[in-house]
Amino acid sequence: MTATTVTHDLVSVENVSLSFGSVRALRDVSLTLQPGEITALVGDNGAGKSTLVRCLSGIHRPDDGTVRFDGQPAHFSTPEDARNAGIETVHQNLALVEDLTVWQNLFLNREIVHGFGPLAILDKRAMKREAQRMVSTLAVNVPSVTSTVRRLSGGQRQAVSICRAAGFSSKLVIMDEPTAALGVQETERVEKLITKLREDGHAVLLISHNFAQVMRLADHVWVMRAGRCVAGRRIAQTTGEEIVALITGAQQS
Amino acid sequence: MTATTVEAPPAPPAPARSQRLRDPAFWADWAALVGLIGLTIVFQALNSTFLSYGNVQSILVAAAILIILSIGQTFTIATGGIDLSVASVMTFAACAFGWAFTQGWALPLCMVLAVVTGLVFGAVNGALIAKGRIPDFVVTLGSLSAASGLALILADGKPTTVISPFLLKFSTRGIGLFGWTFLLAVVIAVITHVVLFNTRFGTHVLAAGGSPEAATATGISTARIKIAVYTVSGVLAGLSGILLVARIGASSPAADTTMTLNTVAAVVLGGVSLLGGRATIVGPVLGALVLTVLVNGLTLVGVSQFYQPLAVGIVVVLAALLMRFQK
């Protein structure tokens, strides 16, 4: 490691472990994310990437170890806590509600309302208008914010998820295999969105199986194998072959 | 706003009306309304008193309880659940009312007791489902039995007469064609419609039913939503208990076995998905009217009572078949 980490880490995961019954999904994982960077997380299926992401986004709580966010110890017990702290996640299984509209999904649990408490009434007009703006600033290809998500293609859905994650002044956007289910053109558009997030000052944690994509987009890469984080590299100082070797275990660290 | 449309594929043109009428999905969405109009035409043709002032008035009054219970049921089904205990909780709430009345409680207090009884049952249902992680079906089947049992115990198996001029007026008077009980059902329908479509809670109900994982990932507590919808259902069952006492002038622990099934039938007829995530209030209200009209009409044209459950069954299965064409 070069000694360039004068700025503080945006996220630091320290010795985190998590088991599901007898499955040890995470074993003593430590890694850091830098602000304003795209950090890639790679590893075979079942390596524990999604589980780590769920620890960061408040779905799981580590059995052991600590997560620091923005210098503070982060004890997220619900996804709400993580979102309030500024961590938005685009989950692998596309966390959108199919029968709700695009604008409803964009504002899910962040609704704009008139009035207070239990008598608050949704301000649909404001949400539609704002949704339109969110969608258009990302130049996302979505037919209409009033159409239901069910009617959208895979790429359009991914765009909506990313749009939601990028809104609400998030500091970190986590994306779990955002292009895995997409065609070539859609992948290209989503990659543009990811670089745009970095330009706009968001840090991004990108999980991907696509090494070319990782080399193209990321600033740093962490490699996971069988629940452990086995290596970290600056993208400028590594190659696709080395990453593959680290993932398979042909190269140890 | 033009930036968004540059790459967008052209929106599919709105299909012509004739084409829409041939689309089974259109009929599925409006099954209840179509059924209501169809039945009205048939019964009116068979018996010209069907659409008489008096008969329409009595249909609307007779529909009130089913409408209110079906609205509660809609909320539980919207989350992908089902409340099999609504009718029993209503019966128990009615018996609680009758018990309090004979104890000399003031009428408003008796009413509050009935609603609170429903509320408690609903909240317990919801808590067991959400926190105990027991399937909705099992929990509410249990409370169906528990509530009927408690009603029998509390009333000692006997009906209690409740003589109250207020309740009598409430159940027999109204504004023109519309009895007070029906108007109450309409008010509840309007309020719950606003709740479902114009509040955060309503959106979260649909989200939790449509995709619990997605709802959870945005920070919505699906457990809280479950508890809330069963509480809504319980409160409406408690309220229906009052209407039941008002209608028959007594509280009776006799179980009404078909009522719960009719609420589910009304919800299905109303085009609400049993899988959760898609719901309206108008649909189940129309569904409840269809079932009430069916029973009223069959009686009017002189079909034996024994055929009524069969007819309801056929209508519901037909509606369910139609649902398969839903978009």
Ligand SMILES: Nc1ncnc2c1ncn2[C@@H]1O[C@H](COP(=O)(O)OP(=O)(O)O)[C@@H](O)[C@H]1O
């Ligand atoms: N909720 C869960 N319950 C039980 N086991 C789980 C759960 N989530 C993940 N696992 C297990 O944890 C391991 C890591 O899974 P995951 O984090 O999804 O891997 P990746 O995303 O890297 O493919 C796998 O063995 C998986 O079967």
Ligand SMILES: [Mg+2]
């Ligand atoms: Mg995964």
